[in-house]
Amino acid sequence: MNVSALEEYGLRCAVTLAALKPDEMLSAPEIAEREGLSVEYVSKFMLHLKKAGLVTTVRGVNGGFALAKPAAEISLKEVFEALGGKRRVSDEDFCNAFAGKSDNCVHQSGCSIRPFWKILSLYIEAFTSEMTLQDMLNPERDTIVKTEKIALKNIQTMKEQLS
Amino acid sequence: MNVSALEEYGLRCAVTLAALKPDEMLSAPEIAEREGLSVEYVSKFMLHLKKAGLVTTVRGVNGGFALAKPAAEISLKEVFEALGGKRRVSDEDFCNAFAGKSDNCVHQSGCSIRPFWKILSLYIEAFTSEMTLQDMLNPERDTIVKTEKIALKNIQTMKEQLS
DNA sequence: CTAAATCAATACTTTTTTGTATGGATTTAA
DNA sequence: TTAAATCCATACAAAAAAGTATTGATTTAG
Numbered sequence: 001m002n003v004s005a006l007e008e009y010g011l012r013c014a015v016t017l018a019a020l021k022p023d024e025m026l027s028a029p030e031i032a033e034r035e036g037l038s039v040e041y042v043s044k045f046m047l048h049l050k051k052a053g054l055v056t057t058v059r060g061v062n063g064g065f066a067l068a069k070p071a072a073e074i075s076l077k078e079v080f081e082a083l084g085g086k087r088r089v090s091d092e093d094f095c096n097a098f099a100g101k102s103d104n105c106v107h108q109s110g111c112s113i114r115p116f117w118k119i120l121s122l123y124i125e126a127f128t129s130e131m132t133l134q135d136m137l138n139p140e141r142d143t144i145v146k147t148e149k150i151a152l153k154n155i156q157t158m159k160e161q162l163s
Numbered sequence: 164m165n166v167s168a169l170e171e172y173g174l175r176c177a178v179t180l181a182a183l184k185p186d187e188m189l190s191a192p193e194i195a196e197r198e199g200l201s202v203e204y205v206s207k208f209m210l211h212l213k214k215a216g217l218v219t220t221v222r223g224v225n226g227g228f229a230l231a232k233p234a235a236e237i238s239l240k241e242v243f244e245a246l247g248g249k250r251r252v253s254d255e256d257f258c259n260a261f262a263g264k265s266d267n268c269v270h271q272s273g274c275s276i277r278p279f280w281k282i283l284s285l286y287i288e289a290f291t292s293e294m295t296l297q298d299m300l301n302p303e304r305d306t307i308v309k310t311e312k313i314a315l316k317n318i319q320t321m322k323e324q325l326s
Numbered sequence: 327c328t329a330a331a332t333c334a335a336t337a338c339t340t341t342t343t344t345g346t347a348t349g350g351a352t353t354t355a356a
Numbered sequence: 357t358t359a360a361a362t363c364c365a366t367a368c369a370a371a372a373a374a375g376t377a378t379t380g381a382t383t384t385a386g
Contacts, residue, residue, distance in 0.1 A: 001243075001252055001287055002165050003280065005374060008261045012276055027332065036263035040376055047334070059333045060383025076279070080164075089164055098171045100199040112178055115303040116239070116294065117166070119310050123286060124164055136275045147282050148318050155311050168344060190362065203346055210364070222363045223353025327386100334381070344371070351364070356357100 006083040009037060010045040014079050017055065018071035018133040025064035045083060052082030072134035080128060089121040119158070126154040164283075169246040172200060173208040177242050180218065181234035181296040188227035208246060215245030235297035243291060252284040282321065289317040 013031050020026065026034075032042040046065055049055045056068045067074065080088075088094070095114060096104050107114070130150050135143055176194050183189065189197075195205040209228055212218045219231045230237065254260070258277060263269065293313050298306055 001170070002167060003252055003257075003261075004165060005261065007164070008276070009263070015275055029332090034269075036265045036269040038264065038376070040378095041374085043333075044375080050333090057333060058383080059331090059381075061331045061385065063332050063383070065333090089166055094166075098166075098168065100172070101201065102199045106197075106199040107175075112299045113171075113175055115306055116299060119306065120287065120290060123290075123314075124283065127283060127286075131279065136279060140278045143278055143282065144321060147321065151286075151314055151318050155314050158307055158310065192362090201346070203348095204344085206363075207345080213363090220363060221353085222351080222361090224355070224361045226353070226362050228363090330383100330385085332381100332383075334379100336378085336380105338377070339375085341374070342372080345369085347368070348366090349364105350366105351362100353362075354360085356359090 001089070004083070006045055006048070007080055009035070009041070010049065010083040011076065011079055013042060013046065014049060014054070014067070014074070014133055015136045017065060017067050018074075019137055020066060023066075025058060025062075025066045027064040030064070048084065049079070049082050052078070054078060054082055067133070070134070071137070072132050074133045075129050076131045076133070076136075077125065077128040079133070089117055089124060094121075122158065123151075123154055126150055126157070164252070167246075169208055169211070170243050172198070172204070173212065173246040174239065174242055176205060176209065177212060177217065177230070177237070177296055178299045180228060180230050181237075182300055183229060186229075188221060188225075188229045190227040193227070211245050211247065212242070215241070217241060217245055230296070233297070234300070235295050237296045238292050239294045239296070239299075240288065240291040242296070252280055252287060257284075285321060286314075286317055289313055289320065 012035055016031055016034060017026060028043045028046060029039050031037075031046070032039045035042070046055065046057075050057055050065075054068055054074055055065050057063065057065055091097070094117065095107075095111075100106065127147070127150055131143075131146070135146060175198055179194055179197060180189060191206045191209060192202050194200075194209070195202040198205070209218065209220075213220055213228075217231055217237055218228050220226065220228055257280065258274075290310070290313055294306075294309070298309060
C-alpha cells in the first residue's frame, strides 16, 4: 500500500489552507515556500483541488487560494479523490485494474483476494470519509479518540454485511 | 492509497501456492496460466518471494515453486515486504520519502499529517501481520470474524502507543 | 494604460514502475 | 550424453507518475 506524491503533498497544502483565518488567502509561491516545494508543482495539484470544487481561487495581485468550504466540511476522502490515482484500493473497479493479460481479472468468481482488499478498503473509506481537514489541525489525542469511534462503528458495519 | 502491481500479483501467486497439497509444486508456466500473466513476469516476482525465504524452488524437469512454510505461518505483511516498493505507508522512514526540495521533510516538528498516516498504517500493519495466506483460503465470513478481533485489539494498541 | 502578480493550461523531462526478452545454469529422463 | 524443462539473473522497453517549464489570461495598483 503506497501513498502517492499527489496525495501526500495535496493533503499538506489543503491543511495549510485550513489553518488560514477567514478571508485570508495564500498564493502558490507562499504555499510552495511553506511546504518546501516548487511553485510549479504546487500550482499543479492546486488545480486538481480547484477543479474538484474544494478550493476557490482569485487571480491577479493579492490573489491566491482558499478553501471553498469550512475545513470541518471537507473530508480527507474528498481530497484524495480530487487528486486522482489509478489503482486506489477504494475504487469500485479496482480489480480490473489488475487484469493481467486478459481484459478482466481471471478471478471472476471465488476470488480469495478480493474480500481481503474489500475489508481493508472499507476501513480506509470509513476512516478517510470521517476525518476532516479540521481534524488535522486539532491535537493528536482528539484524532485518536475520533479514530476509535470510527473503528468501532466500522466493526458494526462489517458485522451487518456478514449477517 | 494505491496497491502496486507487485503486491497484487505477488499475493495472488502466493495464495495459489498456498492452495497446493503437501509436496506439490507449481512451475512458473503453470502459475502464469492460472493467473493470466506472462511466464516472465511471474518468474520475476517469484524470485522476490524466494529471496525473502517465503518460497522454495526446484530447478529442472518437474521442478517449480512451493511455499517454504505452512500457509498459516506466512503473513500478508511478509509477502508485501518481500515484494518491495518505495513509498509504503508502513515504512519507518516514510516521511522523508516526501521531502520535497529539501533533504528532510520540512515538518520536523508539529506535523499534523504524520499522526494521520501513522494511525492508518498502524491499522494496516496490524491487519496484514495477523492475516495469513491460509486465511485467504478460508470462507469470507471467517475473515470478517478475524478482522473484527484484529480491529478491537488494534484500538487497544493505538491507545497505548499514541498517548 | 501599463507593469507586476497571480492563476490556468498544457507540454515537456526525468524517474519509477510495469512488463518483456534473452542467455545462462541446473536437473531429469530417455 | 543429450535434449527438454525448469529456475536464475539481468538487461531492455513501455507506460505511468513525478516534477519542471513555458506561455497565456486575469486582476490590481500605480
